[in-house]
Amino acid sequence: MTAVSAGADAPRPIAGLKYNSTVAHTIAAALKRHGVREVFGQSLPSMVHLACASHGIRQIAYRQENTGGYMADGYARTTGKVAVVTAQNGPAAAILVPPLAEALKASIPIVALVQEVARDQTDRNAFQEIDHHGMFSACAKWVRTVTVASRIEDYVDMAFTAAASGRPGPAVLMLPADLLLEPHVSDQSRGLSLGAFPLDRVAPDPMRVEQAADLLAAAERPLVIAGGGVHASGATDELAALQESACLPVATTTMGKGAVADTHPLTVGVVGYYMGQAGRTHFLREMVTDADVVLLVGNRTNQNGTDSWSLYPEGARYIHLDIAGEEIGRNYEASVRLLGDAKLGLEALTKALTARDLAKRQAARPAIEAAIRSGRSSYEEATRAVRNSGKAPVRPERVMAEIDARLKADDIVVADASYSSIWIANFLTAREAGSRFITPRGLAGLGWGLPMALGAKVGNPDKRIVCVCGDGGFAHAWPELETARRLGLQVTLIILSNQILGYQKHAENHKFGAHTDAVDFAPVDHAAIARACGLDGIRVERPEEIGPALDQALAAEKTTLIDVIADPDAQPPITAFEQG
Numbered sequence: 001m002t003a004v005s006a007g008a009d010a011p012r013p014i015a016g017l018k019y020n021s022t023v024a025h026t027i028a029a030a031l032k033r034h035g036v037r038e039v040f041g042q043s044l045p046s047m048v049h050l051a052c053a054s055h056g057i058r059q060i061a062y063r064q065e066n067t068g069g070y071m072a073d074g075y076a077r078t079t080g081k082v083a084v085v086t087a088q089n090g091p092a093a094a095i096l097v098p099p100l101a102e103a104l105k106a107s108i109p110i111v112a113l114v115q116e117v118a119r120d121q122t123d124r125n126a127f128q129e130i131d132h133h134g135m136f137s138a139c140a141k142w143v144r145t146v147t148v149a150s151r152i153e154d155y156v157d158m159a160f161t162a163a164a165s166g167r168p169g170p171a172v173l174m175l176p177a178d179l180l181l182e183p184h185v186s187d188q189s190r191g192l193s194l195g196a197f198p199l200d201r202v203a204p205d206p207m208r209v210e211q212a213a214d215l216l217a218a219a220e221r222p223l224v225i226a227g228g229g230v231h232a233s234g235a236t237d238e239l240a241a242l243q244e245s246a247c248l249p250v251a252t253t254t255m256g257k258g259a260v261a262d263t264h265p266l267t268v269g270v271v272g273y274y275m276g277q278a279g280r281t282h283f284l285r286e287m288v289t290d291a292d293v294v295l296l297v298g299n300r301t302n303q304n305g306t307d308s309w310s311l312y313p314e315g316a317r318y319i320h321l322d323i324a325g326e327e328i329g330r331n332y333e334a335s336v337r338l339l340g341d342a343k344l345g346l347e348a349l350t351k352a353l354t355a356r357d358l359a360k361r362q363a364a365r366p367a368i369e370a371a372i373r374s375g376r377s378s379y380e381e382a383t384r385a386v387r388n389s390g391k392a393p394v395r396p397e398r399v400m401a402e403i404d405a406r407l408k409a410d411d412i413v414v415a416d417a418s419y420s421s422i423w424i425a426n427f428l429t430a431r432e433a434g435s436r437f438i439t440p441r442g443l444a445g446l447g448w449g450l451p452m453a454l455g456a457k458v459g460n461p462d463k464r465i466v467c468v469c470g471d472g473g474f475a476h477a478w479p480e481l482e483t484a485r486r487l488g489l490q491v492t493l494i495i496l497s498n499q500i501l502g503y504q505k506h507a508e509n510h511k512f513g514a515h516t517d518a519v520d521f522a523p524v525d526h527a528a529i530a531r532a533c534g535l536d537g538i539r540v541e542r543p544e545e546i547g548p549a550l551d552q553a554l555a556a557e558k559t560t561l562i563d564v565i566a567d568p569d570a571q572p573p574i575t576a577f578e579q580g
């Protein structure tokens with residue numbers, strides 16, 4: 001939270017514009033004060049975007065509200081800034097629901113500025129009028145309509161505060177179309193910037209931190225399981241410090257991947273529902289099931305992360321650190337409840353632990369490291385053949401091995417839902433604490449991948465973005481290839497073309513012994529779609545072609561789509577698939 005000088009908000013009038021000092025201009029100035037440089041939108045509410053332009057705020061024009069919302073999500077996840085997305089009332093607002101729902105479940109701060117019908121047309125069946133409050137109530141933290149010009153800055157600030165404070169999430173501010181045109185001059189009474197998250201860091205109760213430190217110091221087989229909250233809090237350095245100084249093994253959820261370096265000798269890796277035979281943590285399952293003290297950090301203990309609540313030990317004592325009190329002890333009763341920010345909580349815990357006698361922890365370290373080393377090498381051995389597979393159609397594990405060989409610590413990897421999230425989280429290596437692997441684990445909806453990658457690129461123009469999508473999921477988002485071209489957003493986009501809705505088909509076969517006829521589809525030339533949009537497209541049919549295609553794409557100036565003709569029988573190591 002920083003104070004911003006009023007002079008920085010001076011607008012530059014746009015030639016020909018009929019309105020130069022309106023409520024919309026006050027909104028634009030407030031956005032600028034909150035550090036907003038880009039707004040994801042498609043013209044509407046037009047006056048907001050025109051006013052934003054006069055304040056030097058760029059419109060990142062999406063082709064569709066649904067994907068525009070995912071762009072905002074990818075931007076927020078990878079910048080630490082609240083993302084802003086706009087939409088018209090009615091149908092446009094309706095298809096903003098899925099990305100806001102993802103953001104709510106995954107705790108991502110987004111402010112949605114949505115046009116509302118004119119105030120005097122309310123409840124008259126005005127064009128595209130619908131109960132927006134009812135529609136957004138289940139997918140946003142906060143929904144309000146501002147109706148008077150004098151309160152506009154209060155409401156913009158409330159929206160940013162709602163999005164970025166406590167557990168981050170989406171906030172919706174409804175803006176009646178007529179209000180936006182009302183003449184207005186800000187009284188400049190608000191001067192703080194609220195656009196970065198976490199907005200307010202609160203530390204857990206120090207007494208409970210001491211209790212947690214006692215438990216961890218005396219534990220026989222302690223384990224940390226870190227979730228996406230560690231990234232949201234920017235707490236990866238603090239977690240790495242705790243791991244190292246207290247000799248604690250650290251596992252993560254899928255969203256928590258990269259919270260610690262996969263290369264650290266005390267990192268277990270991602271644990272959850274894909275610890276089957278080719279799972280990176282397959283041979284380390286006992287490290288979870290046998291733990292006697294478990295520290296959960298920013299981890300909502302959901303179904304996939306806990307392998308349907310079968311993985312985390314029943315008899316263990318839990319210390320649960322989270323910014324959301326309702327998550328603490330939700331599925332595993334917490335002996336020690338640490339309500340607060342992950343960064344401050346981990347810092348305090350490390351301090352409390354290092355003030356104690358850590359002889360027990362230090363003595364245990366060599367055996368823990370040896371177990372992890374052995375588990376990793378068993379995994380390497382078990383998967384060597386498939387990671388080096390020379391077969392066509394291509395194995396996704398080989399594609400991941402080729403990406404992994406080229407990955408740098410500060411590259412951002414994004415995946416669509418379905419198998420793609422598992423392929424990247426299981427087979428790629430987080431080289432440093434803080435490396436980012438973005439997956440839509442809030443709701444796991446198809447189509448998030450490409451737009452999240454574009455949003456990440458908008459927020460991180462100097463970083464390399466690698467995006468992996470299944471062909472089914474990609475079909476939800478093809479139109480945004482034009483956005484990549486128009487805005488010159490360079491992403492290395494890999495489509496795993498197995499010509500099926502893989503996860504769906506395989507899950508149906510496992511569960512029902514048969515599948516419906518929706519899961520197979522006709523061949524699609526994705527590289528040609530990319531070329532039709534003015535991007536580069538490469539078709540890969542043989543495994544030896546993947547490496548050169550990746551090298552070309554990573555060095556390219558525009559988005560390059562690599563259409564990998566992939567093995568429809570390849571299944572990631574989902575434990576449920578291997579049971580019976």
Ligand SMILES: Cc1ncc(C[n+]2csc(CCOP(=O)(O)OP(=O)(O)O)c2C)c(N)n1
Pocket residue numbers: 417418419420444445446447469470471472473474496498500501502503504505
């Ligand atoms: C929006 C949405 N619709 C449907 C589903 C259900 N679903 C989960 S995985 C999947 C198949 C995805 O296929 P594809 O994207 O080709 O990836 P693959 O599993 O083949 O790698 C489906 C339909 C979903 N998760 N989200």
Ligand SMILES: [Mg+2]
Pocket residue numbers: 470471472496497498499500501502
């Ligand atoms: Mg597929």
